[in-house]
Amino acid sequence: MTQAHSVILKIDGLTKLHGQFKALNSISFNINRGEIFGLLGPNGAGKSTLLSILAGSSKPHTGTACFDGMQIQPNNLKLRARIGLVPQDFAFYEDLTAKENLVFFGNLYGLQGTLLTKKVNEILEIIGLDDGKANQYSKYFSGGMKRRLNLGIALVHSPEVLMLDEPTVGVDPQSRNRIFEAIKTINATGTTIIYTTHYMEEAESLCNRIAILDHGEIIACDTLQNLLSLTKTTINFSIIENDQTKAGLLQQKLPTLKQATLQGSYSLASHNNPTPEIINLLVNEKIQIISMQLDSPNLEKVFLSLTGRHLRD
Amino acid sequence: MQSFIIAKKELKLLIRDKLTATVLFVLPFAMILILGLLLGEGFGQKNDDLMRISVLNLDKGLGLNNKPWAEHAIDDMVSTPNIKVEIIQTKELANELVKTGKRAAVIIFNQDFSDRVNECSFLSTGVNPFHRDGIYLEKLQVSIVKDNKQPATSAIIESVCQIALLRIVMPWMIGKAFEKLGDPEFIELLGKEVSLPIPPSLRLLMPKEKIPLGELLELASGKDVVLAKNYREKVGQGIQTALTGQFKNYNLTGKSWASLTRSINNTETVKTLTTFQNDDGTGILKRGAIRYQILVPSFTVMFAFSLILISGWIFVAEKRQGTFNRLLSSPVSTPSILLGKFLPTVIISLFQIFFLLALGKVLLGLKIGLPTWSLTDWAIALIILPIATSFCVASFSLLIGLLSKNETQLALFSSVPVCLFALIGGCIFPWEMMPDNAKTLAFLTPQGWALDAFREIMPSSFDNTTDFNLIWKSALVLTIMGFILMCVTWITLGGIRFRSS
């Protein structure tokens, strides 16, 4: 239990400039060992910039990032073997087969012999390229297969932390599920996952904790549950017109109820789901319902409420 | 070691790319072959603006200083500015060369040439070789075989021959004639022919108006035979001295043009005397043709440095594919990454060089090295020099590849070392075809150094020594250039990797 909550990555006041442009503005948060941490943000929020610092490929202007108590710095080559980065863009040799790519990068990280063979086969299975595809030139792969190979290469040296930069962009639903399954499998073996995306559904379905990044700043960082509770659940319903007389009663029982523009239409927002309460009320008062629609909270709405903008534009 | 892993991968990728592999090995050779077959005989020979006179020397006699007159004539032509003399070995060859139009004319000194020149004299008993326009060649046993299709050139060659013969025969005849002045027979003749007038005061003694010189001398000697002979000789000497004084700018007894005209030998004239070499090679591939001695080193060097483009291309492709970033974010050290990318280029470059040299030797009869070379010499030529060249090529490739962000930049950046340097370095047009200071400029480029050394190990026809100092120097310069480029690359890559913004 203590293991699950020990901090593996400590990010403290990171600022990164691209010229004059502040891609990251003094961000701080921690990532715990063994969790699937989501980094959610629109395009240009600074997600890739952050990951490149965490992978030791680029240097922050101020602030530090510590991995297991050691500061991550580009010239600290030893740390690199403990971190795996799945870059946003494909990064493998198109004229090598999937297997050859894995073997090459395995070699590069010092793996050899049967250990490497075993590891490669294991990865091919995890990413679903273990059939005839393993020996095909990767340039002939579909987008989804390329994404999976891109992921597989970052796994070959068994990193303690696996960082994925938008690994499902341009991927068919089948490959996307495969990738999700792979991530869960990897996480189950104790690997900490940092998952970067601008799809809120992905963060919701995969991550334990999520940081929302916008314009280079962390605007929220918490468990999914806590984030969702930042917004209200809205229920919209319409009642039959001859029950209009009951409207006053409803208004009286539910002070936060809002009358919509259309006659007989109402909406109610609440931090906890108001559905049972409303249904009970309507049944008890014998008010006939025409329609009822529940608008549950999601990260999109959290983002909207925090920034006043939509996650995807 | 990580470097070898990267290098192995790189070579694997390159071998899979059939087209590139073809370009690397087949293209250079194809170009050598095509150019070799297209280019004329003169290609690659020193364009020294010398008029070539081909001579066949069959002269068996002896002339002045116990040297055949033909050799005197050849010496004369060789010493003439702007003329080089080429000795043709046999009459058959001479006829063949003229018949095939390879030579416009060949001057032949036949076996009696010296004897005929010896017989030349102003005396009525001697051979008079002169006519209005010059010398009767047939009287001196000189013949010229001419190609009727090249009348202008053969006319010039004939004029050169005429002038040379005049300069041989004239002084010889004058010298001999002058000697004759001292001959007692000549004085006797003179004594009979020349009559001196007797002054009136002496007419009492000799009641004549004139007296022949001979009688006068006899009179003076008082019939003493020895004294008379002595007087006659004195007259001879007197005439000679008088004439010598009169023509003091000439040495009338000189018998050679230089002594006759008292001209100081112009030592600055480059004397070019060569023997005919068949530069054409044999067979349809023109095996052994001299031009391959120029073409092969030129293209070997040029294509070695063309690897900058190909290696750079692979490097840029690696960047585009994103794998370069993966390499950089791996725990592999920067020197190992560099070495991994560096080794394949060295290996390919070495392969390419040996491929071209081997193919050149087998198919084109290329001459490499000299029989006098020791094992060390061979090692310098075929190991040290190729390695130094490949080292420089690989370092250059790395830097250009690293600096180029995309293929367009690469094409732009590499055009300087691949095309411009090849041109300046003399790989495209041999130095011989370029202005005098071209070679100085060539040494600003690695190609110039490499080419200089590679040409040294593939001797051209008239060069039977190898300047190993030159090869050493080139290898050293190439290594230093490569080392500097390597350091720049290392620093640049370190910057990208560790000080990246």
Ligand SMILES: Nc1ncnc2c1ncn2[C@@H]1O[C@H](COP(=O)(O)OP(=O)(O)O)[C@@H](O)[C@H]1O
């Ligand atoms: N090398 C760079 N030079 C200049 N600006 C950059 C560079 N890389 C990224 N940026 C800018 O920094 C911001 C963050 O980029 P990035 O981290 O890639 O965002 P994300 O991955 O969240 O989409 C963007 O506005 C982008 O335009």
Ligand SMILES: [Mg+2]
């Ligand atoms: Mg990104």
